[in-house]
Every structure is written in structure tokens, then in C-alpha cells.
Amino acid sequence: MRVIDKSIIEEKLKANNYKMTPQRRAIIEALLEHRGRFIAAGEIHLKTLSRHRGTDFSTVYRNLEILEKMGIIHKTSIRGGAAIYELVCDYSHHHHIICKECGKTAIINACPMEHLIENIEDKGFTVTDHKFELYGYCSKCYKKC
Amino acid sequence: MRVIDKSIIEEKLKANNYKMTPQRRAIIEALLEHRGRFIAAGEIHLKTLSRHRGTDFSTVYRNLEILEKMGIIHKTSIRGGAAIYELVCDYSHHHHIICKECGKTAIINACPMEHLIENIEDKGFTVTDHKFELYGYCSKCYKKC
DNA sequence: CAGTGTTTTGCAAACATTTTGCAACCATTT
């Protein structure tokens, strides 16, 4: 299991004919800095600005879309709110528990699908992907609330 | 296990001091018509209009919020997109498989949490809720794509 | 290291979604 880092991401992008720009690098660095934590597009933009001033919001969105399509980041949202993003930290399949307060995440290595596939196939659905997320509070935020 | 219908919802609302208005009724009927299917706020608004013309979008949103807080509907979203809603069809805990094309859902009675609680508690998180959703295509939409 | 084709960017504007303040309304109670 290879943990993701900057060079892996750059390789991947290159392999898909994406070029490395300061903006893109800044966005990736912002995400790396937040490893293990979901953040909103707005926060990513802010962090990116401090690394490469003038980066536009649209650039951030465009790059997040690219990174997501390449499986480098996860996109989700808490109860239908604004989208939040997180670096995929390694290549193994896993799920998350997400702090509703600060976005901190922990990995859940178990995947419920293993036990459920038979259960589902006779519903007539063809399953392409699944989401299993736990929400709650990390120890820090739990004390505050 | 009591399956939800119009009268249950009306009872619940009344018990919480909410009044039954034509608009609210129209919104609920629109949701009932879509039982077993997630729909977006925009669609609910459209359906509501045909039952009670002039109903404003804000009214729809306000009522969806109320219904959600009372546990009558579920709110979620597919990959960070716009919010989608569905009537909670019964009072038992369960999960969904959602068709990415038409929003049709099926119930998954198994809950992965049953087997996982121990696994998670030593991460320092206090779990308040969880989401387990499968995505794919229902038989109809699968043929089309 | 200039030339080339492609990608990427910033900007501005558009678009989509959701929320809010407010005055008016309605049903029920006093």
C-alpha cells in the first residue's frame, strides 16, 4: 500500500497529459496539508491563495474536478450541504468517519459491502459505487460542544 | 412497523404545532407520489405547483426543512450535488440503494453499523449518525445506458 | 532556446441553489 504524496500525484497528472502549474501545485499542497480532513472548496481556495496569490476560484473548481475524476481526491457533502473534498490517502479501499465540526476524518478499514453483495443483487440494481460514512465529533470538538 | 402515509404526517405535524395548509399538503402529496424515489427540491416545487399554483420556492424549502427535522423525509445528495429528498417510508432503520439516473431507490434492510461499532469507538470519535448508500442503475436505466 | 500546439489561467458573467426579511394572511384563542 503506497501512501499518496506530491510526487505520485504529479506522476499521475503527467500520465494523463495534465501539466504542472504553480496554481495546480498550490492546490495540491493545500490538500496535502489537510490530509485526513475534509475541507470545502472555499477553504482550499484560501489556502491556495497563500501559496500562489491571484489563483481564481474557477481554477480551484476546475482542478478539483480533475483530481476527483482521477481518483486523487474524494468529494462528498454532509447532509446535502456544500461539497467537501479530501485527498485519498492511500490506494486501499476504505471508508471514513467525519467530524461534523472540523472535518477531521479517520479511516474505517472495514467495508460493509463485503457482506452485502448477495443481499442487494436481487433488487434489480446494478451497483457501481457506494458510500459509507459515519458522522459525529472528534474528541476535541466533542468537548467543545 | 407502520408504513408512513398522509395521515401519519398530518398527525405528526399537528403534534408539533404545525398547521396544515394547502401548500404544505401539496408538498407532502408530491413527496408521497414519489415514495421510494429521491427527488430534488426543484422537482418537488414543480409537482407542488400543479397541486397548488403559486406556491413559492421558499415555501417548499421551508417545509422541506421542517419535514426533515421531524424525521419525515431524508435529505442527501449524490456526490456533493444539489440536495435530494425522499419520504422516510417506514419507521425502521434502513439504508438505500439509489439509481444515479432516475433517483429510484430500494431499501437495504441490513445496517453495517451492527458489526462495526467496536471497530470505531477506539478512534476517539463520538458517532452521531451514519450514511450508507449504494449507487448504481435500476434495471430500466441500466438498459438505456 | 526559439517555435509550436495544447493546456491552463484569470476575468467576468452567468447560472443554480438556498436563505432571509418583511408585510400580509389565516385560523384559533381570548
Next chain:
DNA sequence: AAATGGTTGCAAAATGTTTGCAAAACACTG
């Protein structure tokens, strides 16, 4: 009939995201 408290439509704003376009930047090539 006045008062109460939830509810609505309207208009506007806030929020979040996407797009078209011309200019700039990038990775190659020779």
C-alpha cells in the same frame, strides 16, 4: 373584535458552482 402565533408570497441577497473567452503558461520539438 383584538391578539396571538404559525405561514405565506415576494423580492432580494447570499452561497456555491460553472462557463466562454482571450491571453498566458507549459512541455516538447528540433
